[in-house]
Amino acid sequence: MKKLTALLMGTAMVLSLAACGGSASSAASSEAASSEAASSEETSEAAAEETTDEAAGEVTTVNAGxxxxxxNAAFPPYEMTTDSGDFEGIDIEVAGAIAEKLGLELQVDDMDFDAALLAAQSGKSDMVMAGVTVTDERQKVMDFSDTYAEGIQSIIVPEDSDIASADDLAGKIIGTQRGTTGYIYCTDDFGEDSVVAYDDGLTAVQALNNGQVDAVVIDNAPAKEFVAANPGLKILDAAYAQEDYAIGVAKGNTELLNAINGALEELQADGTLQSIVDKYIKAE
Known part of the structure; x- marks a missing residue:
């Protein structure tokens, strides 16, 4: 409403000037202002592109170009392997978009989750993306980008289970993926003897199906994928924990971190980031 009022007032002023015999002068001023605004917009866009190009030029990567x-490409819908052996998912596409912004080619190295974290920490990879949550412990050994997605830790149980909430996990055997926040939370809350760590979420869910564990704690997005593929399992309504996902890089690698954050900011602003998330996670 305020914008409409301002527009009407502006129109009235132009008409008033025309009635006073200032038509030619007003038109010239309007054209000059329009030209100046267009020039300013072009300058702003050029500056933004130049900033991205400069950031890309300053980045040193593990493998040139x-x-x-x-x-860990066993974490749908963030990273997974297709039948043809290619990689796809939210993290894969976001990483590809970041690489493009930086004028680089994306290379994906698939490994166990723990190894993926260690690769970034030790500089064997430029960054780690695997639905990684920022924790105090991880911040001691690596640096993190701005948040690019949100996650929920969920509990998967058999449909006939007597487990109805996180409190009911006490005294039960819980399956998790090794090195994840789900593993950390469960060992902190229920002790290491109550938690079994598996190489990936799929193996943990298979153990649940086989009766080797009573429940599995894992991120909500892959939990939905696993439950959909395994009749007889369900996700509890109450979330175990909520957290933010970020990109991890080696401690002190400021130039790369700044370049990644700059690219993420642009991808957020132009809607690319949200469109990638929406492609894999449908609104309920």
């Missing part, structure tokens, strides 16, 4: 991403 490439942005190497370590991940």
């Amino acid at each position: 490439k942005l190497t991403m370590s991940t």
